[in-house]
Amino acid sequence: MIGRLLTELGGRVAHADVVATTDDTITVTRQARTAPIVEASTGAWVQVRVADSGRVGWAGGLLTDGGDIAAAALRSLAVSDQEPLLMPAPSPLPEVSTAAREVAGLGSDALLAVTESLADRLAGVGRTVEVWAERSVGQVEVANTRGVAAAYPASLVGVGVAVRLGDGTEAPLHLDLVQGRPPREDELAALGNEVEGLLRPPLLPFQPFRQRISVWFGPRAVRSLLAAILARHLGESWHPPAETVRYDERITLDDDPHAPYRPGSRPIDDDGVVTRRIRLVDRGRPVAGIADLRLASRAGRPSTGHGYRRGAGPPRVGFSNLELGAGSDHQAALGAAAGNGIYVPTIRLGPAANPIAGTFRAAAPWAYRLDRGEVVGRLDGCWLSGNVFDLLGRLVAVGDDRRWVGAARVPSWVVDGVIATAR
């Protein structure tokens, strides 16, 4: 289908490229008060881009409407401004494990069994538990009139748990596991253990406090903190930083599209640019940003292979898989560094008027008081605030516990001087 589209467009414009994706997803959701739901969906989408006389146009939609979409792309071209865009020529593709064959074999029965098993295990008095499991398989096909023609399979499996305690006035605990291959028994058991471990400590009596304190951020929480750093490396936000911009030298951050079986793994991006591992932060020094073909063309530099163009959605720049450098501090050392501070295994950063500024204020309903590095109970009404970039200058420990959280491999951090409040 996309070969025919390209052939037709090739006779009408100087250059064209096409991204076609297919998807076959099954999702199972189990929860306390409503019926279990099994959903299946299939679809095939295409996005067409045309370039001629210094102009670029695009359109997207269902693959079966390919002819109409090509016509819409030509109309888009006609009203666009002058813009440089040089489509890439073919290059050898790296070998990347993007899909596991077993995922296609995961049916609704297997997903139902996973959700039932986890829901049964986590059920308890005073708990409302929801468990979901999803598997998705598909294919991505990229081609252009310069000869790029590549395709790769994709698969993803996710299992997630949400638990709410008591009368429901607190935020629920959310934990999940997302990867490109089916989770092993031990990985599912670890997810259950992680949930149980966070539910077990008693809720401490509410005591108002406000202090600057050491906080041990677990890998899931560190992933949330990364958002502010990443915003500075994304597309047009990236400017080669002044020499004065430095994080702690224990921070090294890579974008790695070649990590096997991760959500962002792929050999080629949706612009037809071959992907590669990129160092974003080298021992505390920001060194590179990411761009897609369009932004890179405007800036007169090569694309980094981070273009996403899916269906009717507008083209965007996005990271693939992130790897934050591990430290050497084991659990006891992390506890010692945190002392009588707070352990925060997971956090959702609140709304920020400007994420690039790095300021945050976030409720931490799942925060734990430490006594000489040991959890003694869960805090009631805890809020954390500060500036992510300030925190990066007050890193006191980096864990050797690096693990995958979706598309990011991150360790624990212990940071001094975080503003913690309960009132």
Added chain:
Amino acid sequence: MREALGRAVQAASGYVEVRLRRRWSTAVVFRKQRIEVATEYHAFGGVARVLVPGHGWGAVAFADPDQALAAVRRAAELSAETRPERVIALAPIPIRQVEVPVDLPDDPRLVPLAQKREVLEQWTAELLSTDRRVTDSRTSYGDTVVETWLATSEGVWLHDLNAETTAAALAIASEAGSTDRAVGSFAARGGFAGIHGGAGVFADTATRAVDRLAARMIAPGRYPVVLDPRASGGLILQGIVNLCRSRSRGLERELLPLGMRLGPEFLSVGDDPTVPGLRTSLVLDDEGTPVSHQMLVQNGVVVGHLHTRESAATDAATATGHALAPTLRSIPMARPTNPYLVKGQGDLAAMLGEVSLGIYLTELVGLTIEGRRVTLVPGVGTMIRGGALAEPVKCPPLSVDLLALFGRLDRVAGDFVWDQGATGLHDAGPLRPITTGAPHTRFLDLEVGTLQS
């Protein structure tokens, strides 16, 4: 189509529902005066949902109308695989067949893309020329036409066509190393001509961004806070209506229980999908239930919830007609349409006149709820001094317990308006448009800025 869907909904036992939706859209986006996006797209989404007696839900999303029959059969298989802990029931509804004429006057699909670009280009130029301190902007035009077909095994039939146009602006102003921004939006139901109602949004957004440059950070303390109708509507949506949606999936929200006192006697909140002319008004919801006006809070007490048929049956309530699918291919869940705060008395001048020192907020950049904790992120603030509006101020996020917040609601004005902006519902998944309606409101003694100091 009616015959084909009629056959499909008879292809399985139990309750069967098939919804098809086709959407045609246009998007034009400018970054300053450079065009970023100018494109059209159309999409199709079908969903077949089956509840086999004694089992849970099976649902299949598909992308080709000819797959409806096969999707129903597959959904029935999936339903049969589930083992619910209790019998699932659906609240009874009146069965209606609704066929809305699909002739669309001033159909935006027939307006050339170049004409849409021209309109936005002109408004963008007006925005950028408002003041020399406007240094950057992002502006957008959009239109959407949606055709829906819905059939159920109980005999419901719906075929309708709706269109809307939207415009939005982000203006960034800079001077002497200081940068600030403002956003504005407009949405109208109907054909292309409706977009011209949004012409004023662009220059107004630029002016607000420039005005903010002079703003200083407010001194931490406790203040009376007056919200304009848009901010009041946003707060009502997120802080009350969102917590009165029966749970369909996800533990993000815990329902505010019926009978709970939430605020003072003059706090009454409802959701009315039947308001004529609003772009989010409906006849039937996505389960085929006729929509109804629902009071959620009456005289300060929670009196109702928005229901799907399943949640209504579970709670021994009546289906309210608020089962709405957020995307083309998703299953319905309880969602608001036109939530509103019942008007009180007086106007803004009267409300301000009683405040010797306070804050007037005209824009909320964000509003989140974690458990019962509400966090409002103000976009624009103005000090109130001696009963009148004074200098612009920057205001850090306000974080308040939900009950404490509405317990401090002191006045609701009589100047009710429906917001013509493009409001969404902050929830997992894609946004679905919502129209909020509210007058000015005033809250006493809110803590501002002390968590940051």
